[in-house]
Amino acid sequence: MRRIHLPPALHALLNGVSQIFLQANPVCGLMILVTISLYAPSLLPGGLLGLISGTLTARCLAYERQDIELGLYGYNSTLLGLLITLVLGPSAPALLLVALAGALSSLLQRRLLQTMRERGGPAVFTLAFVLFGWLALAGAGMLGSVADARAHESGLDGLVAIGAMASGMGQVMFLGEPAAGLCLLLAVLIADRRAGLWALCGSAVGVYAALLTGVTESQALAGLAGYNPALAALALSQMHRSALMPALGIALAIGSKLVFDQLGLPALTMPFILSCWTVALGVRLAQHRLDIRLA
Numbered sequence: 001m002r003r004i005h006l007p008p009a010l011h012a013l014l015n016g017v018s019q020i021f022l023q024a025n026p027v028c029g030l031m032i033l034v035t036i037s038l039y040a041p042s043l044l045p046g047g048l049l050g051l052i053s054g055t056l057t058a059r060c061l062a063y064e065r066q067d068i069e070l071g072l073y074g075y076n077s078t079l080l081g082l083l084i085t086l087v088l089g090p091s092a093p094a095l096l097l098v099a100l101a102g103a104l105s106s107l108l109q110r111r112l113l114q115t116m117r118e119r120g121g122p123a124v125f126t127l128a129f130v131l132f133g134w135l136a137l138a139g140a141g142m143l144g145s146v147a148d149a150r151a152h153e154s155g156l157d158g159l160v161a162i163g164a165m166a167s168g169m170g171q172v173m174f175l176g177e178p179a180a181g182l183c184l185l186l187a188v189l190i191a192d193r194r195a196g197l198w199a200l201c202g203s204a205v206g207v208y209a210a211l212l213t214g215v216t217e218s219q220a221l222a223g224l225a226g227y228n229p230a231l232a233a234l235a236l237s238q239m240h241r242s243a244l245m246p247a248l249g250i251a252l253a254i255g256s257k258l259v260f261d262q263l264g265l266p267a268l269t270m271p272f273i274l275s276c277w278t279v280a281l282g283v284r285l286a287q288h289r290l291d292i293r294l295a
Contacts, residue, residue, distance in 0.1 A: 008069060016051050016074015020126075020172065021184070021199070022235055023191040024070045031187035036082075036173065039180035043082050045090045046098050047173075050081020053102030054109075063110055073109055076129040077102030079173070083133050083268075086174050087142050101132050108132070122277045125235070126269045133268050168203025168226020172269075176222045188234070195234045202226070202233030202250045209254045215261070228253040231272040236279060245283075249275045 006014070006026055014029030021028070036044050054077025058068050067073065081098040088094035105128040112124040163178030169188075170181030181203075189196035203226035210225030211217070219225065232249035239245070256271035 012055055012069050012071060013051055013074060015069065015071030016055055017071070017078055018187075018191060019071040019075035020079060021188045021191070021231075022195070022238060023188065025191035028187045028191040029071070031190070032173070032184060035175070035180050035183040035187070038183075039170075039175055039177050042090055043085050043174065046081035046085025046095060047078050048081070049095055050077040050079070050084075050098050050102040053077055053081075053099045054106045057103040057106040058110070061106075061110075063106075067113065072113065073106045076105040076109055076126060076132075079126060079129040079269075080105055080132055080136070082174050083129075084136055087137065087140060097136065101136060105129065105132050122280045123235075125273045125276060127273055130268045130270045130273065134266070137266060164207045164221040164223055165200060165204040165226065167221070167223025168207055168230050169199060169223070171223040171227040172231060181223065192238065195237050198237035198246050199230040199234040202229035202231070202246070202253070205229055205250050206254055206257075213258065225254070225257060228257055228267065228269060228271040228275070231269060232275040235272070235276050240283075245279055249279050251275075252278050 011026055014026035014033075015024045017029035017032045018025045020032065023029075033044075033047075036047055051074050055068065055071075055074045058073035063073065080101045084094055084098050084101065088097070108128045108131070109124065112127060115121055116124055163181075166178040166181030166185060167176055168181065169184045170176060170178070173184070175181065175184070185196055185200060188199060203223065206226035206229035207220055207223065209229075210220035215225055229250040232253040233246040236246040236249040252275035253271045256274045257267050260267035260271065
């Protein structure tokens, strides 16, 4: 296939969107934006403003060019824009908060990336989004409202359960419609087929585990229990060729989500982050013990 050459700024922006699913693929990013415009047009202004704010801040502060082009300063700010717009609506104060949060997320992202590279720490993933997301929700006094805004009433049957698996993909970006989830899944499959299949697997296991552990049916079928296992499986499938690590990440993400539910704190993508960190720590400890035995 003939490669399409895009202006560097547009390339960086589209990569920033695709990095929400840990991809650096402009086609994937474009499909994600189209999906938002089709299924949640009210969230699009916030998402775009956040994307531009985060990426532009990195450019203005002369951060590493390769990191900017890979979209590493776009995905946290895009998620923040979607979250803030979901909770506060596309009002002028909300959009101003989106621009500010997007810029601040890039400052934190820079520090996190430096720490990771200099000290060999774990991948930062969406940590900046989670921290600023909690701060924004707390400031708005809406820490408990995110799940309610994303859940839909529906009866349980086979077709709805299948749709819930797709919704788990959509809920990564606060999109509860199964069709939106399918579009996002297709975008990821285009970028990385193996990662996309693992993400779908993680969402499916998360949804059914939620139904078994007593989570309300509406939240389970809306995919709210599926997006963290989906992200964990996607991320770990790209880091490890063995199926054991993504499977372990799915289980850890599900367990972490249950803890956040008990605490009454919106999990956002923190269970995904914690599960990947736990797997990374386990792998490092295992390698260290092996090195000691061989020495």
